[in-house]
Amino acid sequence: MSPDGIWSIGELAEHAGVTVRTVRFYSNRGLLPEAGRSTGGHRRYGPEALDRLRLIRSLRTLDLPVPEVSRVLDQEDTLEDVIAGQLRELGSRLAALRWREAALQLLQDCTPDERADRLRLIGAMSAPPSTAALARFWRCWLPPRLPGRLASAIIDWSVPRPPADPTPSQVLAFARLNEFVNSPCFTSGRRQLKPHHHDYRPVVLYEGLSEACTLASARMRAELPPHEGEALDCFVSAFAEASGSRDTPGFRRQLSGRLAADPRIDRYWQLTAEVTAPPSGPAEPTLGATHEWLRRALDDQLARSSV
Template sequence: MSTDDMWSIGELAEHAGVTVKTVRFYSDRGLLPEAGRSGGGHRRYGPEALDRLRLIRSLRTLDLPVPDVGRVLDQEDALEDLVAAQLRELGSRMAALRWREAALQLLQDCTPEERADRLRLIGAVGTPPSTAALARFWRSWLPPRLPARLTTAIVDQAVPQPPGDPTPEQVLAFARLHAFASGPCPDTGRPVARRPEPDYRPDVLYDGLIEAYALAAPAVRSAHPPREGEALDCFVSAHARARGTHDTPAFRRALGSQLASELRIDDYWRLTAVVTGSPDPTPGATDAWLCAALSGRG
């Protein structure tokens, strides 16, 4: 290519509609190779540099860092991965902004008497919010001898994910859940029927409870009164087998009395239902339905 076919740095900048400083910046970082030098040592660029410079500018408007722009220029398949990464990052930032907007709306709409308490609750939750405190609560609440697969399954089901586009009510419910889970969890608060004991098999209990909850869920979702049936039989059987005994009328009476006297965390499940906004019953709601069926409170 003759020098007559090449552009100076100023000419390239003029053709591209950018400043000389911009061209020099990308040249110095190796993104815009020179085609040669003039007799006086000045940079010269071929016409193909214009297309490359326009591509660089397009990539930069997508907020791609300069090193990533270099990867796209050098690797044909790099753009797809980088775009996907940018979309994930942008999604996280937008979720954080939507959460912040709902939190501000919550503060704006409350009474002056409520504002201090709500501000305290919201201030304890990060943006975007983390579910780590809720997961820690459940891992401390569950029996220590529970197999990892069951612990993971229960935590996944019990810990609600913050909605991507929350309402102010969902922000408040999640903040209250976070405060609940971050408070003390004394061993005396853990259900007696689910504490680790020498002959107690928590894996048998929780495997059975998961099945019983699935069987009872349609009735709970449809707001049917608690009643006997397959779901209750499965529920009682899980408790009996975990203790190495059988489902008998006497066992049902004893289990009903024991479960009725235990501390429940119904507020946790009520708040969880608000956070998820799902019509499906929470495990807590299903458990309460089965306990009511066991005691004959239909």
């Protein structure tokens, strides 16, 4: 260092253990301010430049892009915020790699006759996959007059979250689910496929159904078979109140017939259960499974009462 405490670009590079080219790069990007220039036009740096250069190198070691390093140095962003953002991005990249690994494993383990179809299914979705098509499916399936909060709650319950570390079978199930909601019978004719109970007052109906399915889920997690009780009464009450009727034996018989005639999307719920299946332990009941549990509880109650 010269008597006035100023380093040349070469001296700074030597003390920092980097190349002159590296110092020049960060200087040109505005990350490393110069103390001035020599009479010959050469860059000069003050004593604070060494600490700043070491900080830059540490941030770059974390793979922070140069613009983010600049914002941290200028205190436009805190280091904590930048680190949190990097962790989110890294998590997304790792999830994508895990999905690709599971997809490759799926293709490797299948027979030659299966490979072409599975490759087509996998090629139709991103890694990790988007749930946008599934959400669109439910926005078309649900009645248009539902409040946003209620519609969002139903969609959140009905659309499975892609697992971060999927098995090959979960990749295949999600690919088939993606194909299911994009099939022509749903993309071109959803209005004709809507359940008959869309004739009811939708807000009253779906709020009641949400409560009934929550009650049924607790019983399903306890591995109880469909049966009479609070969950079934809440289920029937939702339909009765939404149609301005009373819960009577006659209404229950009529409701059973209407539910039996409703369009079914059993395949959707089967694939959803496969996508969300945990590595061990019982799976969380899907909305479709709870609805079917309640429907069977109603049919069983009617069958017993008719004996």
